[in-house]
Amino acid sequence: MSILSWNCHGLGTPWAFQFLKEIVLQKKPDFVFLCEILYKQLTVERLQSAIGFEGNFVVETQGHSGGVALLWRYKDEVALSSYNKNHIDVTVNSKDGEKFRLTGVYGEPDRRKRQEIWELIRALAVNNSLPWCLIGDMNNVVSQSDKQGGRPYPQTLIQGFQGVLEDCNLVDMDLVGYPFTWERGAGTADWIEVRLDRAIVSVNFMHMFAEAKLINLEVSTSDHCPILLELHKANVLVPMKRFRFENAWLREPMCQKIVEEVWSNNAGKSLYEKLDDCSDILSKWGQEITESFKNRIHLCKKVIKAMKGKRDSNSVERL
Structure with missing residues (x-):
């Protein structure tokens, strides 16, 4: 809660x-x-x-x-x-x-x-x-x-x-x-x-x-x-691996090409199998292209804290 x-x-x-x-x-x-x-x-x-x-x-x-x-x-x-x-x-x-x-x-x-x-x-x-x-x-x-x-x-x-x-x-x-x-x-x-x-x-x-x-x-x-x-300590759980499509990928021309190739190369497979293959390939490609969004957010936060820390030290120097 x-x-x-x-x-x-x-x-x-x-x-x-x-x-x-x-x-x-x-x-x-x-x-x-x-x-x-x-x-x-x-x-x-x-x-x-x-x-x-x-x-x-x-x-x-x-x-x-x-x-x-x-x-x-x-x-x-x-x-x-x-x-x-x-x-x-x-x-x-x-x-x-x-x-x-x-x-x-x-x-x-x-x-x-x-x-x-x-x-x-x-x-x-x-x-x-x-x-x-x-x-x-x-x-x-x-x-x-x-x-x-x-x-x-x-x-x-x-x-x-x-x-x-x-x-x-x-x-x-x-x-x-x-x-x-x-x-x-x-x-x-x-x-x-x-x-x-x-x-x-x-x-x-x-x-x-x-x-x-x-x-x-x-x-x-x-x-x-x-x-x-x-109000309660969160339980630490090992998250299950789950595919998540990132909207930022839509700005990359390669994204559409990957989907088209997976569909054409797996013509004999079921829709479920096509989706599974497509998610695996997009996940690997997405990490290489956009990196981990969580890591990028973490880096931005570190930069913001560093800037605030610098500002604190400057205040001390003025004192």
Whole structure:
């Protein structure tokens, strides 16, 4: 079981919609919480259909900003408890037998209204005994180490947020991967990075999901990276060999020629045998022509991290 959270900064854009579809296909979350959807219920319903989920709840955009949505895979697993423009609170009764509370949170961008979110969390915590997880763009940090670049984060806001965690007996989960989830001015002298997206959980939630981990997915079409909360350790399975046709091959003239030759050279064989032979030859040819896409993606990520590391060292030198 897992929970995906993302400040998508506009769900109606084609690239954001497609990106989210691919993330859900790859990571297979059971719940998706979205902030700043900037569009109406119909767009979320389109997304729900596209990713094959059965349930959704939307607090629509007010004016030209905001909007939050929660989608879940199985319709009967979720019961709505409360909502407003900054949160959606539900009780989860999973097929695996776990019962817990899940709250998607979108913190106030306006620092003058940050107190309202803190009081909301305190109010939600009253008379709550279920294991509890709050996840989303909190728009707040718990220490100066959550920010890099620009001016120091206001200490009053850090102390205010820390006070909420202490009062409600909540724990800020460690983030696996790159330590920041939001950025502005990338590659410039004014580059700022902050960890705004997080999951905070109750102690009994940590006991229920002792192996839970929060992962920064690091790639995004928004200024925020998606975060994924995995509630169970994934089983390590040896994958079966399976042929997968890559659309990129269609741009290679040789691809069509290979298919034509296999079909003509195996005229006496069944359709199944032709497909089997064709997949073997295309797999070998595809590795030589396009290499492994996973390796190329991994290399790109290494380059991005190296660039960010170089930027960090330059910041240290300036200090």
